[in-house]
Each structure stands twice: as C-alpha cells, then as structure tokens.
Amino acid sequence: MSFVARHWVLGLRGDDDIDVHGNPPRVTEESTYLNLDGIHKSFGKFEALRDIALAVRRGELMVFLGPSGCGKTTLLRIVAGLETQDGGAIVQDGRDISRLPAIKRDYGIVFQSYALFPNLTIRDNVAYGLVNRRQGRERIAARVKELLTLVGLPDSGDKYPGQMSGGQQQRIALARALAAAPGLLLLDEPLSALDAIERVRLRGEIRALQQRLGVTTIMVTHDQEEALSMADRIVVMNAGRIEQVGTPREIYGAPATPFVADFVGKINVLPAVAEGGGRFRVGTLSLDVVCRDIATGTAVKLYLRPEEIAVNANGAAPGNSLAATVAHIEFLGAFCMIGIALDAAGTPALVANVPRQTVDAAKLATGQAVTVSLPPTALRVLG
Amino acid sequence: MSATVDALIRGPSPAVTPYVHWQDRLAQGLLLICCLVLCVFLLAPLATILVKSVQDKSGAFVGLLQFREYFATPALRSSIWNTMWVATVVTVITVPLAFFYAYALTRSCMPGKMWFRVIALTPILAPSMMSAISFVQWFGTQGALKWLLGDTSVYGPLGIILSSIYSTFPHALMIVLTALLLADGRLYEAAESLRTPRWRKFLTITLPGAQFGLVSATMVVFSYTVSDFGIPKVIGGNFNVLALDVFKQVIGQHNFNKGAVVGLILLVPVVLAFLVDWYMQGRIQAQFSARAVPFAPKKAPWFDRTMLLYCALVALFLLAVLGMAIYTSFIKFWPYDKSLSLRHYTFGLIDGGVITSFFNSLRMAVAVAVFGTMFIFGVAYLLEKTRGMPILKSVVRLLAAIPMAVPGMVLGLGYILFFIEPSNPLNPLYGTLSILVLSTIVHYYTSSHLTAVTALKALDNEFEAVSSSLKVPFYKTFFRVTVPVCLPAILDIGRYLFVNAMVTISAVVFLYGPQTQLASVAILNMDDAGEIGPAAAMATLIFAASTICCLVYAVVTRFIITRTQQWRAPPAL
Numbered sequence: 001m002s003f004v005a006r007h008w009v010l011g012l013r014g015d016d017d018i019d020v021h022g023n024p025p026r027v028t029e030e031s032t033y034l035n036l037d038g039i040h041k042s043f044g045k046f047e048a049l050r051d052i053a054l055a056v057r058r059g060e061l062m063v064f065l066g067p068s069g070c071g072k073t074t075l076l077r078i079v080a081g082l083e084t085q086d087g088g089a090i091v092q093d094g095r096d097i098s099r100l101p102a103i104k105r106d107y108g109i110v111f112q113s114y115a116l117f118p119n120l121t122i123r124d125n126v127a128y129g130l131v132n133r134r135q136g137r138e139r140i141a142a143r144v145k146e147l148l149t150l151v152g153l154p155d156s157g158d159k160y161p162g163q164m165s166g167g168q169q170q171r172i173a174l175a176r177a178l179a180a181a182p183g184l185l186l187l188d189e190p191l192s193a194l195d196a197i198e199r200v201r202l203r204g205e206i207r208a209l210q211q212r213l214g215v216t217t218i219m220v221t222h223d224q225e226e227a228l229s230m231a232d233r234i235v236v237m238n239a240g241r242i243e244q245v246g247t248p249r250e251i252y253g254a255p256a257t258p259f260v261a262d263f264v265g266k267i268n269v270l271p272a273v274a275e276g277g278g279r280f281r282v283g284t285l286s287l288d289v290v291c292r293d294i295a296t297g298t299a300v301k302l303y304l305r306p307e308e309i310a311v312n313a314n315g316a317a318p319g320n321s322l323a324a325t326v327a328h329i330e331f332l333g334a335f336c337m338i339g340i341a342l343d344a345a346g347t348p349a350l351v352a353n354v355p356r357q358t359v360d361a362a363k364l365a366t367g368q369a370v371t372v373s374l375p376p377t378a379l380r381v382l383g
Numbered sequence: 384m385s386a387t388v389d390a391l392i393r394g395p396s397p398a399v400t401p402y403v404h405w406q407d408r409l410a411q412g413l414l415l416i417c418c419l420v421l422c423v424f425l426l427a428p429l430a431t432i433l434v435k436s437v438q439d440k441s442g443a444f445v446g447l448l449q450f451r452e453y454f455a456t457p458a459l460r461s462s463i464w465n466t467m468w469v470a471t472v473v474t475v476i477t478v479p480l481a482f483f484y485a486y487a488l489t490r491s492c493m494p495g496k497m498w499f500r501v502i503a504l505t506p507i508l509a510p511s512m513m514s515a516i517s518f519v520q521w522f523g524t525q526g527a528l529k530w531l532l533g534d535t536s537v538y539g540p541l542g543i544i545l546s547s548i549y550s551t552f553p554h555a556l557m558i559v560l561t562a563l564l565l566a567d568g569r570l571y572e573a574a575e576s577l578r579t580p581r582w583r584k585f586l587t588i589t590l591p592g593a594q595f596g597l598v599s600a601t602m603v604v605f606s607y608t609v610s611d612f613g614i615p616k617v618i619g620g621n622f623n624v625l626a627l628d629v630f631k632q633v634i635g636q637h638n639f640n641k642g643a644v645v646g647l648i649l650l651v652p653v654v655l656a657f658l659v660d661w662y663m664q665g666r667i668q669a670q671f672s673a674r675a676v677p678f679a680p681k682k683a684p685w686f687d688r689t690m691l692l693y694c695a696l697v698a699l700f701l702l703a704v705l706g707m708a709i710y711t712s713f714i715k716f717w718p719y720d721k722s723l724s725l726r727h728y729t730f731g732l733i734d735g736g737v738i739t740s741f742f743n744s745l746r747m748a749v750a751v752a753v754f755g756t757m758f759i760f761g762v763a764y765l766l767e768k769t770r771g772m773p774i775l776k777s778v779v780r781l782l783a784a785i786p787m788a789v790p791g792m793v794l795g796l797g798y799i800l801f802f803i804e805p806s807n808p809l810n811p812l813y814g815t816l817s818i819l820v821l822s823t824i825v826h827y828y829t830s831s832h833l834t835a836v837t838a839l840k841a842l843d844n845e846f847e848a849v850s851s852s853l854k855v856p857f858y859k860t861f862f863r864v865t866v867p868v869c870l871p872a873i874l875d876i877g878r879y880l881f882v883n884a885m886v887t888i889s890a891v892v893f894l895y896g897p898q899t900q901l902a903s904v905a906i907l908n909m910d911d912a913g914e915i916g917p918a919a920a921m922a923t924l925i926f927a928a929s930t931i932c933c934l935v936y937a938v939v940t941r942f943i944i945t946r947t948q949q950w951r952a953p954p955a956l
Contacts, residue, residue, distance in 0.1 A: 080848070080852065081401075082848050082851075084399060084401045085399055086399065087399055088399070098399055099400065101401060101402060101404040101407065101851070102851040102852060103404055103406065103851040103854055103856075104402075104404065105852075107852055108852060108853075109848065109849065111843075111845045111849070113843050113844075114843075115843045115846055115848070115849045117846065117864045117868075118868055119864060119867045119868050120863070120864065128850075128853055128855060129852075129853025129854060129855060176849075176853070179853075180854070182852075
C-alpha cells in the first residue's frame with residue numbers, strides 16, 4: 001500500500017520535510033499513517049476539542065462527521081497546522097509534526113470555497129506549488145497535463161476559474177492539492193457549495209480517484225449521506241468529542257451512542273424499562289430484544305430504524321407482532337414513509353419505511369388496521 | 384494505542400508551543416515596524432499637543448491654567464459658538480440637499496444621470512479655498528451678483544456657509560448615494576404589489592434604509608466644516624472660528640501652547656462626531672442581507688421631470704461656483720477689464736516664481752500616492768491575512784481609525800510641536816517635502832485603510848492556507864495573487880491620496896519650508912496679498928491636475944478590467 005501511495009506520481013516530492021528534532025522516525029502501528037493523541041483546543045471559554053485520540057490508517061478515506069460546531073473542522077485545521085492545538089501530539093508517517101508550521105507539513109488541502117486564485121489560469125493554479133520546487137518547465141507542464149486528465153478536465157488549462165462551474169472548479173482545486181503528491185489529502189466540506197446533482201457526481205469521482213491513488217485522506221462533512229457513501233471509516237463527533245469510530249455499516253447499523261443513532265439516518269426511539277431476560281416494557285407492551293443482560297428496572301431507550309419495521313395488513317408477522325393503525329402515509333418515490341400508531345396505550349408513534357410496491361400490493365391506506373413487527377434482532381438498547 | 388496510555392500516566396500534556404516559521408516572523412516583524420511608524424507619526428504628535436497644552440512657554444507645568452485663560456478671553460470663546468452654529472447650519476442644509484440629489488439619481492428615470500453625478504463630484508477636485516474665491520467674485524465688494532445680497536456682506540458667516548455647502552456636498556452625496564444603492568429592490572416590489580403610493584414608499588422604505596448613511600453624512604459634513612481652515616481664511620472676514628484661531632495662535636503669535644489648547648478644543652466636536660458615526664456603523668451590518676436585489680426605477684414622467692429640475696438647479700449652482708473661479712483665472716482685471724488673457728498664469732504664476740509651488744504639490748501628491756498606497760495596503764494585508772499577534776493587530780487597527788477623528792489643523796499642529804523640538808532626532812525632517820508627504824498620508828489614512836480592508840476581505844480567506852500547503856511563501860502569493868486581484872482598489876486608494884494631497888491645506892500649512900511651499904498654501908498667500916487672479920489660476924491648475932488624475936484612473940481601471948482581469952468574465956456555460 002505504501003509503495004503505491006508514494007509512487008503514483010512522477011516523484012516530485014520536495015526534500016524539505018526534515019524532522020525538526022532531528023530524530024529518526026518513530027515506529028508506529030504498522031498500518032497507522034496519522035496518529036492523533038490527546039488533542040485538545042479551546043477558543044476562550046469554549047472547548048472546541050477535548051482529548052481527541054485517533055489513528056488514521058495508511059491509504060484510507062476517513063470522514064469526520066458531525067453537526068456544525070462539533071469541532072470537526074478545527075480538528076482538520078489542527079492536522080493541517082492552520083490552528084495550533086492547546087495540547088496533544090500529532091504523528092504523521094512516523095514524524096512528530098505537533099509543533100511544525102503548516103508550510104513544513106506534508107499535505108494537500110481542498111476547501112469548500114475552492115480557493116482557486118482567480119487571476120491565474122487553471123494551468124498556473126495547478127502548477128502553483130510545483131513552480132516553487134524548481135522543477136524543469138517541461139516536467140511541470142507534463143505533470144499539470146497529467147493532473148488535469150486525472151480530474152477529467154484535460155483541455156481547461158487556458159481558462160480562468162471564473163469561467164468554470166463550481167464542480168469543475170472543485171476538480172481543479174483537487175488537482176492543485178494533489179500536484180506535489182502529498183502524503184495526506186485534506187478535504188474541508190469539499191462538496192457543500194455545489195448543487196445536489198453535481199455533489200453526487202463529484203463524490204463518486206473523488207472516492208474513485210482516492211482509491212486509485214491510495215492517498216490517505218481525511219474529509220470533513222456534516223452530510224451523513226456523503227459520509228456513508230464515501231468513507232472507509234467514519235468518525236462521528238459531537239461537542240468536541242469523538243462519539244464513535246467505525247465503518248459506515250457499523251455507524252449506521254450499530255450506533256454506539258444515542259447521539260450517533262439520532263444523527264446518522266432516521267430512527268425510532270422507544271422509552272423502555274428492562275424486565276430481565278431480554279424483555280423490555282414499553283407502555284403497556286412487553287417487547288423481546290436480543291441484547292446483553294440489563295438489570296431489571298433500568299430505564300433505557302430502544303432504537304429501531306424505520307426500514308426494519310415490517311408492516312403487514314394481513315396480520316402474520318414474525319417477532320414482536322403488534323396491532324396498530326396507519327396514521328398517515330407520505331409518498332417519497334421509491335418508498336413510502338408510514339406513520340404508525342400502536343394500539344397499546346402509552347406507546348410512542350413510530351415511523352416505518354416501506355417499499356412502494358409493498359404499499360401498493362397491501363393497499364395500505366390511512367386509518368387502516370395493520371400488524372407491525374419490531375424484529376428483536378433489529379432493536380438496539382442504548383442508555 | 385500505547386500513546387494514549389502514556390498520556391493517561393503523564394496526565395495532561397503541557398501546552399504546545401509551535402515552531403514559528405521565519406516567514407511568519409517576517410510578517411510579524413513588518414507589522415511591528417508599521418505599528419512603530421504609526422506611533423511616531425500619529426500618536427507622538429498628538430501626545431505632544433496634550434503635553435504642550437498643560438505647559439507654559441518656558442515648558443513649566445501649569446495644569447489647566449491656559450484653558451482657563453482661553454475661556455476668559457471673550458473673542459476666543461465666541462469662536463467656539465461661531466464654529467458650532469456655522470457647522471450646524473451647513474449640515475442642516477447640505478445633507479438634505481445631497482440626499483434628494485442622490486434620491487433623484489437612484490430612484491428616478493431622469494436623463495443625464497451620469498453627467499449629474501460627475502458634476503456633483505467636481506468640488507472634491509479643487510481646494511476648498513477655490514469655492515471661497517468664487518463666492519467673493521460672485522457676491523464680494525465687486526461681485527457680479529452683489530446686489531442680490533443687499534446690505535449683507537458675504538465676508539463672514541454667509542460666505543463660510545455658502546462655500547462650505549459647496550465643498551461638503553460631494554462628500555455627503557457619496558455616502559448617501561451608497562446607502563440608497565444598497566436598497567433591496569424586493570421591498571419596493573412588495574410595496575408596489577400592495578399599491579403603496581410613492582410618498583409612503585419614501586417614508587417607510589427609502590428613508591429607514593438610508594438612515595445610517597444619513598447619520599454618517601451628517602457627521603462627515605459637520606466635521607469637515609468644523610475642521611476646514613481655507614474657507615474662513617479667505618472669506619471669513621473678521622468672523623472667528625476655531626480652525627482659524629489655531630492658525631493665528633501658531634503662525635501669527637508663535638504661541639504654540641495656546642495653539643495646543645485651541646487644537647484640543649477643536650478636537651472635541653470632531654471626535655464626538657466620529658464616535659457617533661462609529662457607533663452607528665457598528666449597527667449597520669445586520670441590516671442588509673447578501674441576497675438583496677438591486678432596485679431598478681420605473682418611468683414616471685412627472686416625478687422624473689421634477690427630479691430633473693431639482694438636479695439641474697443644484698448642478699447649476701455647482702457649475703457656477705467652479706466656472707466663476709476658472710473664469711476669474713482667465714480674465715485680465717476683474718471687474719474693469721473682462722477680456723480673456725493668460726496673464727495670471729504667465730505673469731502671476733510663472734514670472735512670480737510661484738509656479739514652483741505647483742510642482743512641489745505635484746511631487747508631493749505623487750509621493751503620497753505611491754508610498755501611501757504601498758504602506759496602507761501593506762498594513763491592511765498584514766492585518767487581514769497573516770497569523771498571530773492578535774494584540775498588536777488590535778493596536779494597529781485602532782491607530783488606523785484615529786486619523787479620521789483628527790482635524791488636519793490638529794494633526795499639523797502636533798507635527799510642528801513634535802518635530803520642531805531640537806532634541807528630537809527626527810527634527811531634520813522639519814520643513815522638508817518628506818514631512819509633508821508623511822503628514823498627508825497619515826491625515827488621509829483611515830478612508831484608504833478601509834478601502835484596502837474591504838478589498839482584502841472580499842478575497843477568499845483560504846488563499847494563504849492553500850499557499851502554505853503548497854509550500855509557497857506568503858510574500859509570493861501576495862505579489863502573484865493578492866495585489867493583482869486587489870489592483871482596482873489599490874488604484875482607487877492611489878487616486879484618493881493624490882487628489883487629497885493636491886488640495887489639502889490644513890495640516891501642511893504649518894509644515895512647509897521655504898523650499899517646499901505647496902500650491903494650496905500659495906493660494907492662501909496670494910489671496911492674502913489681494914492677488915485674486917493668480918490665486919484663482921493656481922486653484923484652476925490644481926483642479927486640472929486632479930481631474931487628469933481621475934481621468935487616468937478611469938482609463939487605467941477600465942483597461943485593467945477588460946484586458947488583464949479576464950478572469951472577471953462571467954462563467955462560460
């Protein structure tokens with residue numbers, strides 16, 4: 001992996017990345033490329049980051065996901081050396097970069113605003129960092145051409161940024177960031193300024209490019225769909241802390257905290273009390289849940305994704321089958337969102353996602369009596 | 384993750400002190416030097432005034448004795464009152480005059496808007512004394528329209544008020560115009576759909592939208608009138624105002640300490656006006672959303688005709704003042720021989736050797752424009768786009784705002800008090816062209832600084848971050864990206880500084896030496912000697928130089944925008 005990551009380019013790397021301590025590179029975990037340890041940062045009284053520890057693997061695309069103000073951008077800027085952490089260490093590829101200024105670090109960065117130099121042509125923008133490395137003119141020209149081809153805009157060299165669409169500009173910004181073959185690529189909400197169609201298209205392209213080049217990448221976003229579709233691993237952050245680190249499937253399917261469950265995807269929440277033996281009381285109901293043992297009488301919450309709920313007009317559904325009424329149906333194209341009122345007293349309203357074909361076949365309608373099942377394996381118990 | 388375990392054992396890690404790259408050090412060092420320059424050439428002179436005001440001539444501390452003496456002198460006390468009421472009258476007339484002119488320019492469909500705009504801005508291009516000379520020619524002892532005034536003399540408050548209205552009109556107009564142009568067209572469309580009559584739209588949308596602009600214009604006109612010294616000198620007669628008192632104390636009686644006292648008193652109303660304006664501007668930000676749609680007026684024959692008539696009258700007034708001064712410079716001997724001649728230029732200026740002062744002015748104005756623009760834009764860049772030194776930056780920001788609140792007379796007084804001291808190592812500067820250049824840059828610092836900051840703030844904040852990620856030094860990006868992109872603003876600052884350096888009188892009147900007399904000073908001296916023809920000729924030359932500068936600016940800016948800044952082109956779809 002390391003070999004691929006370093007040699008996909010013409011080898012235009014500068015030799016100015018010397019360890020300021022003059023120490024030999026520290027041996028870190030085999031697959032770790034970037035290690036953050038005990039990072040914290042405050043702005044005045046506001047604690048932006050508290051004791052962040054994180055290991056980014058070589059060649060992976062890691063996404064920092066969280067609501068605005070959760071500290072994800074601050075963390076990215078600390079990795080870039082654009083902010084200075086109040087405490088903690090950053091080791092990149094065995095080199096302690098905690099105290100290095102941005103200009104001494106090894107990364108390429110892409111911002112939400114593109115930040116292309118408006119008065120320079122696309123060619124000059126992409127070559128901006130190469131010119132400074134005293135490369136031959138022909139070598140630079142070849143490299144620029146290679147990069148423009150890489151991002152799918154081979155003929156745009158003579159244009160100015162103002163003459164291109166947002167998506168094209170962001171591709172150029174990506175080419176510029178990759179020009180000097182950095183060991184680390186940082187993407188700060190790269191798709192947020194684009195319209196919906198361009199956003200989906202570009203996220204596929206960025207992901208394909210990243211996998212092809214094998215460059216270790218950190219991306220910041222507040223868009224969960226973007227995170228789920230692009231990431232190797234997701235770091236969900238909230239209020240300056242890491243809530244959970246995991247693959248998109250882990251984050252979605254097995255949220256570790258109520259915050260993650262709420263923030264990523266839609267989810268039903270049922271306040272419950274443990275009755276022992278894997279049974280929980282919700283209102284006047286008693287539900288089966290497959291989970292670790294929880295002391296009887298503990299108040300918990302049960303979480304259930306809307307698509308896990310089976311809605312059946314005929315009454316035969318497996319596990320936790322309950323009588324219910326359809327409260328409303330919202331048509332959303334491929335599937336319908338069905339509001340469900342359980343007949344048992346003291347139970348919360350639920351939302352189920354049902355494929356359109358199923359809704360049509362069962363002829364579901366508002367006010368209809370149905371049977372719903374809440375699968376014991378799909379219910380998650382959290383604090 | 385053994386490192387985490389280590390951290391737990393060690394406890395919280397010590398504060399991180401980042402290595403500061405030499406490039407950051409360079410930027411911070413430059414900012415520190417700029418801060419020191421501003422301290423020496425702005426703060427130190429002002430501080431000297433404070434010190435001198437509590438000392439007597441021998442330098443002994445006398446506390447507030449001189450202030451008590453000042454207020455005990457009825458003639459001096461009366462000039463406070465005179466200054467205040469004259470400035471108030473000027474403000475009350477000029478601001479509405481400018482407001483309706485701007486209203487006509489933005490809300491009507493009258494023809495010739497471009498010309499009305501150009502005519503309205505001409506007073507800026509001439510020294511304030513030019514209007515005073517012109518009013519003397521119209522209404523003075525031998526004035527063309529003297530009969531209109533009956534027994535009233537133009538020498539005194541009337542002349543000061545008329546000339547000040549003329550001189551302050553464009554300043555008020557520009558501020559109000561900007562405020563009216565910011566209006567959101569959607570509000571007018573909403574009002575239209577509710578069938579709101581024009582007068583109601585004016586009262587409920589236009590006026591509230593422009594209120595901050597109106598406050599700002601009021602404060603600017605007031606401060607300008609209080610601070611101006613050229614107009615009362617030429618047309619004030621025996622009518623005493625504060626700015627004149629400073630001049631009389633310092634130049635007439637060589638009483639620097641009394642001058643310092645008057646200077647401080649002059650400072651009070653201007654600082655107050657400045658603070659009011661500053662406070663109001665702080666509240667303006669939230670008012671306008673970025674999505675405002677520009678307003679486009681619709682044709683309304685009667686309204687447009689009324690507005691055209693109004694603007695034509697105002698423009699006629701402005702042209703009459705400008706025209707009379709130029710006319711005076713070209714006729715033989717007012718009012719007896721009105722045949723055209725160049726003798727005021729050839730005989731009065733060239734043969735008299737006074738023309739050198741015009742070239743001094745040109746040299747100074749070029750130096751002010753070049754060095755002033757470099758310094759001001761450089762400081763604004765270091766403030767906005769470099770990292771670190773937050774306290775120093777706040778100090779420099781404050782220093783940059785101060786000149787706006789300091790009348791030129793007071794600044795000039797501070798310079799003379801500070802630099803005339805033989806013990807001051809900078810004393811050799813006194814009387815040189817350099818000190819004139821420095822004082823003028825400082826005098827007009829704030830507006831230029833704000834222009835530079837606005838242009839820099841419009842740039843993407845991440846250019847510097849991108850540069851450092853590409854390992855390009857900040858100064859390379861400054862010259863390759865920041866300066867080219869900000870070129871229109873940079874040229875704008877240069878033009879502003881050039882024109883003001885050509886017309887300024889207040890600060891430099893204390894600072895010129897035998898070899899460095901300026902054109903504006905020459906006007907005063909010639910007017911004093913009764914040589915009104917050559918004085919008008921000199922004013923006309925200044926006006927011509929400023930006009931040429933503005934034309935060159937317009938042409939160059941257009942060239943830049945169409946040729947070298949192709950990137951401003953709209954996206955090709």
